Amino acid sequence: MSRHREGHGPPVRHRPHVRPGPLARYARAGRPDAVRRQELLRVRGRSVAWVPPLLLLLAIAVADYHTIGEFRMISWIVLVPALAASLCGVWGTALFAVLSLATYVVADSAWPHEYRAGRADFVLVALGGILATLACAVRVRDENRALHLSDVTETVRRTVLRPLPPGWGGLDHAGVYLTADAHARVGGDFYDIQPGPHGTRVLVGDVQGKGLGAVEAAAALLGTFREAAYHEADLATVAERLETRMIRHRGHTVALGRSDGDRFATAVLLTFPDDEEEAVDVMLFGHEPPLAVGPGGVRTLAAGPGLPLGFGEFAAGPPRPRRWRVAADETLLLVTDGVTETRDGSGAFYPLADEVARAVAEDPGTAEPARLAAFVRDGTLRHGGGRLADDTTVFAVRRRTGRDAPEGGRLRS
Template sequence: MGGRRRGPLDRLSRPARPAREYDVLRRHQMLRVRGRSVAWVPPLVMLVAIAVIDFNTAGEFRMISWVVLVPGIAAAICGVWGTAAFAVLALVTYFVADTSYPSRYASALPDFILVALGGILAVLACAVRVRGERHMLHMRDVAETTRRTVLRPLPPDWGGLDHAAVHLASDVEARVGGDFYDVQQGLHGTRVLVGDVQGKGLDAVEAAAALLGTFREAAYHEELGTVAERLELRMLRHSRHLAALGRDDGDRFATAVLIGFPDADDEQDVVDVVVFGHDPPLVVGPGGVRHLPAGDGLPLGLGELSDDGPPPVRRVPLALTETLLITTDGVTEARDAEGRFYPLADEVAAAVAADPLTAEPRRLVAHVRDGTLRHSGGRLADDTTVFAVRRSLPGTGRKGRSPS
């Protein structure tokens, strides 16, 4: 995205973090001031406080054995070496404070052993914690890399299109689900693919990655009808490969919408659409909301059930001020506490009537995302993708081709 300033939509489109990962990152941020770690401050303050209180109390009330708590606190927020340092410092403080008292007030040997054993256990506990956090953060990086590979970042005005997207995976540990989308420039115009693989989890991610790989290659070279044929064939080959491996998800399929934006000067007010069993896109503009024809195509992977081949390519009018809105099951099947589905078309129509600028892709995506989460109470039963796209208005976008 270059140096573009991040806005509210960038924060919305980030995948939700698991609670444990969020707690770890939040704790790391809280324990840094101006980029420097201050995790050593709480255990040091506690150690000094215990020593001062013990020195200023009567001999009958000995508090110095409480230093066993110091390495325990360090184990929760410091590194292994920091915890070890506090374990040694606590033991030294205990020994100095204890020997400074008359013999009749001195603590017994068991207290000394308790402080020493507490320090050792604290160091071991810290080592386990640090190792677990490093593994978790490493897995976060792996998942984030997978997400960027499947749902690659799209530059603004890519292919002469103004677009915006929000993707929320129901599997927050995987951080990416079976929903997929991409924009590909090509020799015959710019193509858009949005779809939803049946099922959830990493198996659905695998199928989505296979379809996106085929789309990125075929959409650059081929006519839109040929791209549709290649996608159907890729899904069949993927299913047969899984069946040959003995995996029980070999019958997986995917619904999708394939859109072509022709680049000829006399075709700037039309788009070509192929619908593979997906809900048809909504056309959102200052004049209101309308549905595109649903079509009768089967989902990708089920083409063998029909003798007609892939769904036909339909050409439909689309004004420059109109936006195509495509959503997946996470939106259309979102239910409230009473089991009612999210009224997507009605909500968008009301928003556009109140403010025609809502039809802009970024505002439209943010509105649908917020409305879906509000309607479902933040509980997403399925992967959720909201994708909005239209041609860049004259003077605001850049057109060009790139073999990316």
């Protein structure tokens, strides 16, 4: 998004232009209001924030010229710097304050003495300009602070949920991440793809709770996943590493005196093995099983029952992966409970599998990862009336066929 303001408001950074895709409009949802407002005040890349206060100044001057002497409008010019304070930068507002005062003196002097507004309105216009400039300085300072916090939040989001290159690990993928907090950019949901010598691994999960504690737990699990998924040949060993990391993280938070020592995470762990093209290994940790979506319909890829990460000590043993056959035209759909637990006005849950099956029956192209993720996103928001009770993640992956895809610095075919 472009955040450059030419002389109006706080400076911002250029970002490269990216061609919008099916999910691009939701990437803009978390931007500060200040940025969105300034974008509305740009035409062909140039700021036009100065136009509304200038038009107002001219309108008041012309209206005052055409009114009778007993009814003067020139004192209304105090509204000009007030309008500029909400749209322009500090220097722009100060310029309009001076211009308004000068226009007032010229217009008032052009009338006979008995019809002049006088010194009282002169003081009003001068004081209004000063207050408007001060208010603009406060607004610009707050916008700079909001933009800085937004950049910090974006950095945290990109650290926890790192950007995934197209075709990463030999997979076509598309993800939607929506937080229940409209001002947050990251929450307790997490996902990642990690290619490696033992196949490409995928992790999608949801940390119990909200706030920074959930973000910390998600970051800890993702860090462990990125290392274990690359080095460990056995998917069950990767799962054990994740379980151990969750327990260690809880122990650390308890040692710090925090009250989130019972935190856990649900997750689904996948492996796309290199030795079998149409196969996927699935492990579940208290999470919704993935759906295989293709032109032939929708089916559930269940696996052995497993407790959420952090509760492994209560299980009889670690869950075992189950291998499923997956056709080349099938996409695996993974969602968090922000999708499955969305309710409509009557309290009914969102019928994910039924809705997806209906859409694919009408248009088999809906099974493509980007279209599928967008369809589930829109259906979830529509079913919930635009409200999210929990963080919501939709992640769709499918093997690439007949094309080379980057894998950790080398090519896999």
